[in-house]
Amino acid sequence: MLTIGSHVSFNSKEQLLGSLNEALSYDANTFMFYTGAPQNTIRSKISDEITFKALEVMKEKGIDYSKVIVHAPYIINLANNKEDDKYDFSIRFLTEEVKRCEQLGIKYLVLHPGSHVGLGVEVGIDNIINALNIILKDTSVVILLETMAGKGSEVGSNFYELKKIIDGVNNKNNIGVCMDTCHLNDSGYDVSKFDEVLDEFDKVIGLSYVKCIHINDSKNPFDSHKDRHENIGFGNLGFDTIIDIIYNPRLGDIPRILETPWVEKMPPYKYEIEMIRKKEFDPSLKEKVINQ
Numbered sequence: 001m002l003t004i005g006s007h008v009s010f011n012s013k014e015q016l017l018g019s020l021n022e023a024l025s026y027d028a029n030t031f032m033f034y035t036g037a038p039q040n041t042i043r044s045k046i047s048d049e050i051t052f053k054a055l056e057v058m059k060e061k062g063i064d065y066s067k068v069i070v071h072a073p074y075i076i077n078l079a080n081n082k083e084d085d086k087y088d089f090s091i092r093f094l095t096e097e098v099k100r101c102e103q104l105g106i107k108y109l110v111l112h113p114g115s116h117v118g119l120g121v122e123v124g125i126d127n128i129i130n131a132l133n134i135i136l137k138d139t140s141v142v143i144l145l146e147t148m149a150g151k152g153s154e155v156g157s158n159f160y161e162l163k164k165i166i167d168g169v170n171n172k173n174n175i176g177v178c179m180d181t182c183h184l185n186d187s188g189y190d191v192s193k194f195d196e197v198l199d200e201f202d203k204v205i206g207l208s209y210v211k212c213i214h215i216n217d218s219k220n221p222f223d224s225h226k227d228r229h230e231n232i233g234f235g236n237l238g239f240d241t242i243i244d245i246i247y248n249p250r251l252g253d254i255p256r257i258l259e260t261p262w263v264e265k266m267p268p269y270k271y272e273i274e275m276i277r278k279k280e281f282d283p284s285l286k287e288k289v290i291n292q
Contacts, residue, residue, distance in 0.1 A: 002246070003067050004215075004276060005030035006258035006269035012044035016054040016104060024061065026269040030255045032069040032110070035100045039075060041093060046103045055105070067255040069178075069212055070101050072111040072143075078131040079114030079124035079155045090114075091131045101141045108211055110144045110178045113156035113165060124155045129168030136174040144178040144211050149186035149227035157187040157225070159204040166205060177201075177209045180259075181245055182216035182230075185237055188223040192241045198250050207250065214259050215246060215276075231260045231285065232272045239281040246276060263289040 005028035008019045023031035036043040058065050076094050081087040094111070101109050116124030136143065145165060150157030156165070162177060169175045179201075181191055189197045201207060217235030219228040233239030246256050258269055268289045275282050282288070 001029075001253065002256070002277065003030050003064070003253050004028060004246070004256040004258070004273055005032065006260075006267070006273070007032050007071070009033065010035060015044070015047055015050045017050050017057070020054045020057055020063075026267070027273055028269065029061075029063050030067045030069070030257070032071055032255075032257045032259075034071050034073060035097060035104070036073070038071070038073040040073075041075070043096070043100070046100060048103070051104055065105065066107050067253075068106060069144075069255060069257060070097070070104070070106045070109045072097055072109055074112065076111070077114040077117075078111075078128045079116045079153075080119065081123075081127045082117065082119065087127070087131075091134055094131070095135050098135060098139050098141045098143075102139060106141070108142050108144055108176070108178075110146055110212060110214075112148060113145050113154070113162075115153045116155055117153050121155060121161065124153070125161060125164050125168070128155065128165050132165070132175070133168075133170050136169065136171055139174065142174050142176050142211065144176045146178045146214070147180050147183050147187070149180075149183040150188070150225040151186075151227045157183070159201055163205050166209065175209070176211040177205065178212040178214060179210055180214040180216060181237060181242065182214075182218040182220075182235075183227065185218045185222055186220050186224050186226050188225075190222065191237060191245060194241075194245050194248055195250070198248070210251065210254060212255050212257060213245075213251060215242060215256050216259050217242060229260055231263065231268055232258070232275060233281045233283075234286070239275075243276065243279050247279075266290060266292060 008022040010033040217230040
């Protein structure tokens with residue numbers, strides 16, 4: 001069975017139940033969310049009562065909770081230790097996010113590895129490893145390093161950098177990878193030959209480390225080192241390439257998560273998921289989203 005969903009909201013009032021209901025409105029069978037705003041540190045207290053209600057509904061709907069994903073906030077940067085207080089903040093804040101995942105019963109937490117901001121890739125990688133070994137010292141949560149587009153001084157835009165981070169993490173059971181189709185394209189991996197990309201990943205890191213894939217088209221040409229997502233079939237990857245990626249059997253039943261842009265402040269996910277399940281591109285998708 002195809003495990004597919006999208007990014008959904010998580011608010012202080014409805015929390016996990018609200019996230020689930022939004023996902024169900026898109027006919028999704030998984031979803032991804034931030035436990036609070038990705039740009040700030042404001043976090044509401046997790047309600048176990050609401051979490052348990054959401055788990056009951058998921059059981060009724062046949063949703064595998066182990067495939068629901070949390071995304072770490074953007075304000076965390078484990079690669080930069082130019083200022084001790086900011087580096088320590090990133091470690092503390094991500095540690096708190098891990099604890100929130102534990103309370104929610106979430107297994108996987110996706111993380112942008114970070115930007116070295118002039119320190120150099122090797123120093124950035126060492127900083128990430130040091131931080132992860134502190135954060136992952138005593139937890140069941142698995143942090144998934146996201147493949148990055150290579151924008152600015154981002155670390156993790158190629159498989160060798162991710163391998164160095166994984167090699168340095170003490171507990172390999174707590175580390176994995178989340179592929180992103182837009183980022184792969186923008187960083188110079190030809191996803192139109194996705195089996196070759198998987199071959200390289202398997203050779204460098206090992207396919208068993210891939211636990212999630214973000215499904216996005218790209219506004220950017222190949223190897224542009226930018227990061228601008230596009231709706232499925234409307235970008236440079238194209239619908240057929242994305243369908244081939246989604247249905248590649250080597251990815252198994254890992255969650256496929258849409259992070260495509262909203263269309264005039266309206267979510268497109270219901271219609272994109274419908275297209276993906278039918279394997280038929282709908283050129284009128286954006287008009288349908290606007291008129292829904």
